[in-house]
Amino acid sequence: MQNYSQAAENNKAPIANIMGRHLPSDASVLEIGSGAGQHALHMSHTFPGITWLPSEREVVLPILRANLTRHGSSNIQSPLALDLAEHAWCGDSVDAVYAANVMHIVSDSLGARLVQLAAEALKPSGLLMLYGPYKYDGRFTTESNAVFDQWLKDRDPASGIRDFEAVIATAECAGLTLTQDYAMPANNQMLLFERT
Ligand SMILES: C[S@@+](CC[C@H](N)C(=O)[O-])C[C@H]1O[C@@H](n2cnc3c(N)ncnc32)[C@H](O)[C@@H]1O
Known part of the structure; x- marks a missing residue:
């Protein structure tokens, strides 16, 4: 497995538990933002009836492709080149859009673009699932998330942990309504939105 992430290894089972429900x-x-493909691999093995379409920026695709080819299963489709800064959605409608640890990596405007693209890609009543850390009322849920936010910003000033309320407002504008906010291990959340 190239570009293996211990965090993705640790969170894949709790995330699958929510997805299964x-x-x-x-x-x-x-x-969106499949990275090395660890979640794509785990979810497609855990849920053999689903069809998983991974995507990434062009620069990451070779590693993603290599990992999926080596470890993948028949219900994972060939990964798509999808850069939020460049691409619109032009594929078939899907039942769910999933992005883990992407909202705090991309800029605010690309995060809004992710939500908009999800709304365009989803079937009526489809689900957007956003996994990662958020701030509530402008406050970090833990001191370690505040430290993480500063680390992100030192690396890229456009990055940073997003405000829950701002994401909800962006989603509402795009026709997506928050239905669940699950507290997850390691100070993360799983936000679920339904296309209304
Ligand atoms: C922290 S990694 C998360 C990877 C994986 N989802 C996980 O949870 O292990 C953030 C991912 O966002 C992707 N990303 C960054 N900018 C992006 C963009 N403009 N469009 C799509 N994906 C982007 C990166 O390539 C990277 O794989």
């Missing part, structure tokens, strides 16, 4: 057994899922 909400995804139809034959769901089509578009993943």
Whole structure:
């Protein structure tokens, strides 16, 4: 496995647990920012009836492709080149859009673009699932998230942990309504939105 992430290894089971409660057994899922593909691999093995469409920026695709080719299963589709800064959605509608640890990496405007693209890609009543840390009422949920936010900003000033309320407002504008906010291990959240 190239570009293996210990965090993705640790959070894949709790995330699958939430997905299992909400995804139809034959769901089509578009993943944005698949990284090394650890979640794509785990979810597609855990839920053999789903169809998983991973995506990434062009520069990351060779590693993602290599990992999926080596470890993948038949219900993972060939990964798509999808850069939020460049691409619009032009594929078939999907039952769910999933993005883990992407909202705090990309800029605020690309985060809004992710939400908008999800709304365009989803079938009616489809689900947007956003995994990662958030701030509530302008406050970090833990001191370690405040430290993480500063680390992100030192690396890239456009990065940073997003305000829950701002994400909800962006989603509402795009026709997506928050239905669940699950507290997850390691100070993360899983936000679920339904296309209304
Ligand atoms: C912290 S990694 C998360 C990877 C994986 N989802 C996980 O949880 O392990 C953030 C991902 O966002 C992707 N990303 C960054 N900018 C992006 C953009 N403009 N469009 C799409 N993906 C982007 C990166 O390539 C990277 O794989």
